[in-house]
Amino acid sequence: MGKSQKKRQMRRHNPVRVPDSHLPKGLDSASASSSKREAILPIMQKMESPDAAERKWACVAVSNLIQNDPSTRRLLQGKDIVGTLITRLSDSEEEVVVEAAGSLRNLCIDGGYDICAEMYNKNILSPLKTFIPKISGILSQYLENPKTAPENAQKLVYEFADNVITILWCLSETSNKALNAINQIGLVPFLMSFLGSKDKLLLSTITSAAQSLYVLTDDNPPISNEVRSNGEYTACLLAIARGDEETRKPNGKGKDVSDDRETALRVLCTGILRNVSPIPPPSVAAMVDIDNELILPTLLPVISSVSLSEISQRVQELIAQEDAVPEMEKLSLKGTPKSDHKSPAELELERLERHMRTVQLAVEILTGVSATLPDPEPEVEDDAEAQDDGMDEDGDDEAEGSDEEADIEPQPQRNAAPSALPTIVEPLLALIQPTPLSFPPTAGAASPHPPTTSALSAIHICALECLNNIFLSLATPAQLQGRGFASDADREAGPKIWDAVWRALAAVGTDVDGPGQERRRDVWQIGVGVLWGIAILWKGILVPQVEQVNVLVQLCTAASDPAVKVKCIGTLECLAQHPQSIDGNRMISQFLVSLLAQPAAVPTEPLLQAASALIDIYSDETAPYDVVFRQGGYLQALTAAVEPVRKVVRGIDRKRERDLRRRGEEVRDNLVAFVEYRRALRL
Structure with missing residues (x-):
């Protein structure tokens, strides 16, 4: 199977706090969607005022204007607000410097990477x-x-x-x-x-x-x-x-x-x-022992004690309660505005966001702890690599498969069993369930409270990444070897976890291509990896449901990322091996055979995964669903696929894509051997 390598943790504790991907690009559209555009010119003028009080007021006003308002932030960017504020950091008045730093801080947090890059390029x-x-x-x-x-x-x-x-x-x-x-x-x-x-x-x-x-x-x-x-x-x-x-x-x-x-x-x-x-x-x-004596005792209570649905409901109540004070009143020069002047509702909203960001951070750290997969293989020495490169492309690289077993990565000892998972898995399953504020509306409108939406969606994604690491770590070959479920509870845990993940994905919905819906798409792309890990661990126990199989097939077909296609195929492969689900097996195998029938239209990795999946599904001719293989004429289909697969493998660059080349050679050799084996059975 394709393994999930340790993913370099995203370090941003507060990713773009007020996402603006739902907005059309360009200053004209920003101007059209901003309700505060008339305030921008006076602010920019007062930034250069000889009066220090007016300069200070202008710096504070920037923070007030951009709060939860990406359109106005974009307009200010178009007026070079970043460069102007950086200039104010050298102001002769200390209070102006302090307020300018505060506005730049808020721009960093609300605007994200692009504004930070602009600040760096302008020598902040x-x-x-x-x-x-x-x-x-x-x-x-x-x-x-x-x-x-x-x-x-x-x-x-x-x-x-x-x-x-x-x-x-x-x-x-x-x-x-x-x-x-x-x-x-x-x-x-x-x-x-x-x-x-x-x-x-x-x-x-x-x-x-x-x-x-x-x-x-x-x-x-x-x-x-x-x-x-x-x-x-x-x-x-x-x-x-x-x-x-x-x-x-x-x-x-x-x-x-x-x-x-x-x-x-x-x-x-x-x-x-x-x-x-x-x-x-x-x-x-x-x-x-940092992981066991510090991280788990400290972080598990943090992720277990939060209810995202209750937070979402409370945020909606606070939004409804918040007084609609006209923005221009906040900017009145009568009494210089204070950057820390916030209503009780605003303060509680910030506290709730801070709480969610702490939960997000805790899950990020646990994701690192859960990444117990082995490191990538060490580099092959130059002389061995040169020897490989000298081989004939058509013939004797068939023999390379004989050395595969010598290159198998050392696997870690299994230190967890399905029965030990609930302590961390159960709270993570709760954290992946969406709330009404988790994503922007699919119609392209903004969230009622963008910071909450950003925090909630980040938690869902982090929790899915943590689950992904847990299940794929447990699903390595060495971990699976000789695995048996110690109790009925272990056997029953898989379907319950499987249903919980599907429940979350169903709530996210499949409308992921509209503006501002990147987070929904991320959830599906990571979520299908979680499904694959669960399906491997409880292979033969999970029953393929028609609706779920159709969703996986559609996602595999529509996905542009080959890695997502591979995850879908890997999940379908495991579902197809439920002994009593002959119709489900037929649905899945027909799709996999259709992929092999069009090698030019399928990316290399998904094509190899489809071939490997069919071999694994039908490796036991005594399985109840083997009737599908015989009735469907799959031996002929796989025989016809041998040469296209050989051609695809020859096209993989041995130096640039060493792991993929090795994987391709393994699948090619297995396919040839499998076809010969099934022919010899004469079934």
């Missing part, structure tokens, strides 16, 4: 670099003696530092070039200084520092090595992850302290420790 790192030592100095003064620190120290330590840290976190996910540039700044001591002072600072800023460090230590050796090698850093992270410190209310700011923020911080520190593990002695963290 130059002013940001100068802020790090300034914030560090004021932080030191503030921690030593808050009374002698500068008057604005608290604002700089909390709000401004939070903005700068968040911008750097977002930029680090933009490109390797941006990440490498940020690596050179030396951020680790700066970020750890916030985490190390957890008992004296606000949780919001500390959490931002942890989020940035989590991103920077993920698959980024310069930063992860720096954290790993410092025993004080890892001990600090371990203490926070374990919850060793009591929740406290720094500086009387009790309103900032919440279980949500504490939980988010613990989850982040757990993720950082996993990113930098294994941790060497003499750190106290070196003695901890």
Whole structure:
């Protein structure tokens, strides 16, 4: 079977918060769909005002305008709001600099990768670099003696530092070039200084520092090595992850302290420790089994205690309650607007979003833990490769299959059984079930609350990825060898899990090609991989349902991604092997034979998967459904497919697609041997 390799974890804790793919492209369409276009020109003019109060007002107004409004964000981008705000980072007035950083932060979070790339290309790192030592100095003064620190120290330590840290976190996910540039700044001591002072600072800023460090230590050796090698850093992270410190209310700011923020911080520190593990002695963290002693006990309660349907319902109630204050009133120059002025409903909506993002992060970390598949095979040495390349394409590469067994990857020992799965699988199955706010309406309209929709859909996708890793990890050949179900409960678990995944996919719907429906499409593409893993584990137990088979066939036919086609074929192959489902077997096998009949129209990997599937389905001539093979004349169809498959395999580049070439040679050899075997049976 085609195996799911360890997928490099997407690091963005807050992917595009307000998706705008449902909107038509171009500034004209953005102008037509924005209700605030008249406010943009005055804001841009006041950005250049000689009056610092007006410049500050303009920076704050940008944050107000873009909130949950991608159309207006696009219009502001067209007016070079990014370049203008970066210029304001060098403003002579400190308050203008702080507000400009806040607007840039919000643009990063709401706009995603494109805006971050624009910021990097417009050299935002130059002013940001100068802020790090300034914030560090004021932080030191503030921690030593808050009374002698500068008057604005608290604002700089909390709000401004939070903005700068968040911008750097977002930029680090933009490109390797941006990440490498940020690596050179030396951020680790700066970020750890916030985490190390957890008992004296606000949780919001500390959490931002942890989020940035989590991103920077993920698959980024310069930063992860720096954290790993410092025993004080890892001990600090371990203490926070374990919850060793009591929740406290720094500086009387009790309103900032919440279980949500504490939980988010613990989850982040757990993720950082996993990113930098294994941790060497003499750190106290070196003695901890990160996965089993820290991650599972910390994260399972996080994903088990949330009800997405209840959150969705509460968000809808808050939207209905929210006062419809005219936007221009918020922008009145009478009393400069405050960037943190939010209604109770807005504050609760943010809290709910923060809670969902914590759940998303927890699932992302568990996805990494669940990726227990072996690493890809090591490179073949040059001399062996050269010897392979010298072989005759037509004849003696038939003999290469004889060496296949020597190249089988070592597989991990099975350390889980179906009966052990419910602890993690059950909460994940709950997290994949869509709510009314999980996706934008299929008619192309925007979500009633885009941040909630973005968070919910991200959780569904992360949970599916985690399930995908769990089931495909358990479905490796070594794991399956000699597998038997220890109890009736184990046998019954498969159909229940199968039904739960199908229930989620049915709720998502098949209308995935419209504007803004990319997340629905992602759910199906990952979901069919989950189905394949379940089908392998409970092969012969799952009954092929006509409607489900038809959906898989249609998805396989319509999918443009060969990997999705392979997953569909692999799932159908397993369903076809339910002993009593002869009609279901016939439906599936006829589709697979039709793929082999049109090799020029089917991509290479799905074609090989179809041939391999038919061999596996009919490898036992005593199976009840073997009658379908005989009555359908499949021996003749497979005989006719031998030469086209040989031709396809010869066309696979031996150097560029080594794994696929090896897989093709294996299928080709198996097909030839299978045809000879079935002929010899004379059935």
